[in-house]
Amino acid sequence: MPQPLPILLDRLTKTYGTTRGVRDIDLTVERGEIFGFLGPNGAGKTTTIRVLIGLLRPTSGDARIFGRDCWSWPGRVHRDVGFIPGDLRLYEQLGVMEFLRFMARLHGGVRRGRIEGVAERLGLDTRRPIKHLSKGNRQKVGLVQALMHDAPLLILDEPSAGLDPLMEVVFLQLLREERSAGRTIFLSSHNLSEVERICDRVAIIRDGRLVAVEQVEALKANRVREMTVTFQQPIDPGAFEGRGIVLLERSDRRIRISVRGDVNPLIRLLARYDIQDLTFSEPSLEEIFLHYYQPAPVSKQRATA
Amino acid sequence: MSWTLTLKVLKLQAQAIFSYAFGAAFYSALIVVLFQRVVEQHKGFLNQYLTVVPKALLRAFNIGGTDLTSFGGFVGAEYLSFIWVVIIAAFAIAFTSGALAKELEEGTLELILAYPLGRLGFFFSKVAALIIALAVIVLATVIGIWLGAVSQHLSIGGSAYVAVAAIGLAFALAIAGYGFLFSALASERGPAALAAAGLTLVFYLVNFAAQTWDALKGLSRLSLFHYYAPKDALNLGRVDGLAIAVLLGVAIAGTLGGAVVFRVRDLSP
Numbered sequence: 294m295p296q297p298l299p300i301l302l303d304r305l306t307k308t309y310g311t312t313r314g315v316r317d318i319d320l321t322v323e324r325g326e327i328f329g330f331l332g333p334n335g336a337g338k339t340t341t342i343r344v345l346i347g348l349l350r351p352t353s354g355d356a357r358i359f360g361r362d363c364w365s366w367p368g369r370v371h372r373d374v375g376f377i378p379g380d381l382r383l384y385e386q387l388g389v390m391e392f393l394r395f396m397a398r399l400h401g402g403v404r405r406g407r408i409e410g411v412a413e414r415l416g417l418d419t420r421r422p423i424k425h426l427s428k429g430n431r432q433k434v435g436l437v438q439a440l441m442h443d444a445p446l447l448i449l450d451e452p453s454a455g456l457d458p459l460m461e462v463v464f465l466q467l468l469r470e471e472r473s474a475g476r477t478i479f480l481s482s483h484n485l486s487e488v489e490r491i492c493d494r495v496a497i498i499r500d501g502r503l504v505a506v507e508q509v510e511a512l513k514a515n516r517v518r519e520m521t522v523t524f525q526q527p528i529d530p531g532a533f534e535g536r537g538i539v540l541l542e543r544s545d546r547r548i549r550i551s552v553r554g555d556v557n558p559l560i561r562l563l564a565r566y567d568i569q570d571l572t573f574s575e576p577s578l579e580e581i582f583l584h585y586y587q588p589a590p591v592s593k594q595r596a597t598a
Numbered sequence: 599m600s601w602t603l604t605l606k607v608l609k610l611q612a613q614a615i616f617s618y619a620f621g622a623a624f625y626s627a628l629i630v631v632l633f634q635r636v637v638e639q640h641k642g643f644l645n646q647y648l649t650v651v652p653k654a655l656l657r658a659f660n661i662g663g664t665d666l667t668s669f670g671g672f673v674g675a676e677y678l679s680f681i682w683v684v685i686i687a688a689f690a691i692a693f694t695s696g697a698l699a700k701e702l703e704e705g706t707l708e709l710i711l712a713y714p715l716g717r718l719g720f721f722f723s724k725v726a727a728l729i730i731a732l733a734v735i736v737l738a739t740v741i742g743i744w745l746g747a748v749s750q751h752l753s754i755g756g757s758a759y760v761a762v763a764a765i766g767l768a769f770a771l772a773i774a775g776y777g778f779l780f781s782a783l784a785s786e787r788g789p790a791a792l793a794a795a796g797l798t799l800v801f802y803l804v805n806f807a808a809q810t811w812d813a814l815k816g817l818s819r820l821s822l823f824h825y826y827a828p829k830d831a832l833n834l835g836r837v838d839g840l841a842i843a844v845l846l847g848v849a850i851a852g853t854l855g856g857a858v859v860f861r862v863r864d865l866s867p
Contacts, residue, residue, distance in 0.1 A: 343708075343866055347711070347712075348708060348865045349864045349865070349866055350862070350864060367717065369714070371713055371716075374712060376712035381705075383709075398602040399600060399603065399714070400714060
């Protein structure tokens with residue numbers, strides 16, 4: 294008998310009030326993978342996660358964690374889940390260690406030294422009162438409580454929000470270690486580069502609907518990058534047209550281009566010129582949607598890997 | 599339910615519980631001491647005073663028809679029937695509105711409900727904490743009465759203490775019951791507290807109206823205050839079984855209603 298999937302969403306729809314929810318989300322997350330859930334703010338990521346956590350009742354469809362319905366059996370489901378919400382709020386009256394030990398007891402206890410170990414990796418001072426912590430340190434408290442249970446599934450809603458870039462590297466390394474230990478990670482983000490660095494697969498959600506589910510490699514291969522190049526001498530901008538390159542702006546010494554997929558042909562072309570300056574800009578999610586998913590029909594696939 | 603959560607709630611509320619309990623005990627002892635002094639030295643004046651004060655005013659303070667020269671009548675009128683009600687209602691409503699609606703409003707609920715205790719486990723852990731907290735305040739009230747009585751060499755039977763504790767706790771639990779219901783229904787603390795306080799006021803006004811106008815007499819049974827008679831508990835050393843049943847019935851119905859609402863509603867800040 295096959296083992297139940299860590300996450301199964303089957304035509305999940307949640308609408309409520311005047312706030313847009315999510316519609317017809319089909320998604321499966323496999324054991325041992327890091328699955329990115331990518332979308333701009335307000336796209337429906339947090340709504341989906343709240344359904345998974347059992348805070349919201351699906352309007353229709355199914356949300357299951359390890360085969361159990363998230364709405365009907367939240368208490369049982371949560372034994373297998375480590376979670377950090379997108380808008381993390383902590384009990385201000387407690388100290389960091391008091392809070393973490395309290396949460397550990399609610400979960401039935403944690404391995405000896407586990408709290409201290411994760412806190413040390415993240416550089417979190419557990420002796421301080423929560424009310425005196427910065428946003429970044431509060432986020433670290435949330436990350437420690439999510440990771441300390443060694444739960445087989447981690448659901449992380451915007452987990453790196455508030456972390457400085459160095460700490461983000463440490464955090465991503467921790468996630469890789471969790472994956473190596475056989476755990477499954479469902480990570481929501483609006484940060485494309487973060488998702489690209491850590492995830493095996495990614496689902497893109499927009500306006501409450503799943504736009505695509507892709508291997509991250511495929512996403513990288515097809516992504517559109519924007520580049521601005523300033524040359525030492527005047528050039529013929531027409532030389533840069535074609536080969537997946539689109540000229541967005543042109544003058545005799547400066548071009549702004551977008552390039553899809555493999556950048557090597559462009560690099561080889563640029564190598565023929567004396568270049569004064571070159572900048573890559575990270576495409577926003579909206580740009581990805583505009584460049585990558587239009588005008589072709591959306592490449593939605595059921596994510597049964 | 600989770601005793602870990604119950605104990606943590608009690609710890610976080612310890613200062614408030616201690617303050618309310620200390621205040622209730624201190625005021626109880628003070629009133630008992632005052633009773634001894636007033637009744638001993640001014641019994642005639644007290645009776646005369648009762649004939650002068652408008653009956654409606656006495657009813658407004660929930661002490662209509664009370665013999666102020668009796669121990670139960672005086673302590674009930676001066677403290678347990680009105681001031682203590684305000685104290686215990688304020689505590690119960692603040693606690694219940696903070697237990698659910700405030701956690702939802704402030705967003706702390708989202709994390710703790712992702713833990714294995716489940717919604718009902720969370721809910722009843724808070725209920726258990728409030729029952730303990732109310733029991734502590736009621737016990738402190740009774741201890742205050744006992745200390746006052748001992749200091750004045752008053753002989754009060756043990757059954758009077760048990761009876762007043764029972765009716766006081768049942769009354770407090772009734773308020774807590776609908777307090778939990780409103781807290782489960784609301785998404786913010788303010789409306790939850792306002793609804794519970796408003797209903798308590800309605801109960802009070804209904805009782806007042808029923809005592810004031812004969813035509814409305816039958817309405818008194820619709821008010822919690824009709825069943826809450828601490829002066830009889832102190833004087834007679836017993837409580838009416840029906841009164842306890844009604845108060846506990848309201849407590850249980852309100853709490854279970856709150857549990858159902860909290861289990862089935864969407865919880866999103």
